[in-house]
Amino acid sequence: MKTVAIYLAAGTSRRMGTDKRSLFLNGVSLGSMALKNALLSQLDHIFVITRKGDSLNWLSAFFFLYPMSNKWSQVECEQASKGQGHSIQCGLKRAVEHEADAVIILLADQPFVTTDIINTLIDSYQREHHYSFIAADNQHLPMPPILFSNQCFPVLHQLKGDQGARYVIRERILNTGKMINFQDPLLFYDVDTVEDYTLLLNKFGE
Template sequence: MAIVGIYLAAGKSRRMGLDKRSLLVGMKTLGSLAIETALQSRLDCICIVTQEDDALSWLPDAVKREKKVVHLPCKLADEGLSASLKCGVTFAKSLHAEAIVILLADQPFITVQMIDEMIACHKEQNRSEFVAPYFKGVPRPPILIASSVFPALLKLNGDRGARDLLRSGFYKGVKLPCSDQRLFYDVDTKEDYHSLIQNNN
């Protein structure tokens, strides 16, 4: 059964004040970096969840043509993170996916190794309900979640995401300790972006 990447890209970049996915990092856009990484991983399919009217102008044409990429416009994206997540989970269920990997469009430094290590752990320990990198004791995306948790994800509301479920301690999974904070760097503000550009030069 498939392992589906859910690429959450439906935010409105309110703290940034402009569409952060279109910001340039070198010759590429911020929004394209993590998905280009994910495309090199063992994920079988990656669905990009966006606002309903998103034309994906922030993505290179080569990515949009990838057979593994599916665009999922989310009618209810304005209701919060949970709506985008549920849109992706519903799609994954339609493929009878055994697990999903939640990816964020503003996390430029994730690696293929991170994603593949989570998938390998899931395959080796097929009773685990999640596999997640942990930094300073907190689960950080990207996060792999098994299909047994899909019903709980579909009950989330507002801006609650998968991390809230994992923090509850109810679900048992594999925690991958990680000491490199850079891997989880996300870009929410102009200051974050300027810091990214300075450190990337």
């Protein structure tokens, strides 16, 4: 089965006040951390969703080297400013063209998603592909990263505004999937504010 990722990197970093994707932790930009692990995973391809005109200067040089450069592609989403739902739809269109059996929604501001976590979602779906989704479990709530089977694609196509992957599960398909507790307290740490970034530097910075 072919599994691709939709890597959501089209946010405005409004609460941070600067492009958080370009902030560094131990020599790697925050926007590059989860993407690097995705590249090293079993994913067949990663669609990096950005706003139109994004120069990708927040990405580390690693991503432009062969053969890694063949495993991802940029998708400029003209409607990204209207909310996450539109970014997901842009990625989903490419996933369908790629004849994907499943997609994994990844967030650029979730830097501690590991290769093992991504591979666990893929392996679980390959063993139990009757599930419509497989999500990370955060206190009994589904959270990204989330794998959606292609049976969910029509529902994802209906997303509007800031409706994201969790909205689809909560409103439409909650009882048709599976959640995995990865027991990693850092998994759901997202960097939205200067305070979040400062805490990160104090705890993990060199």
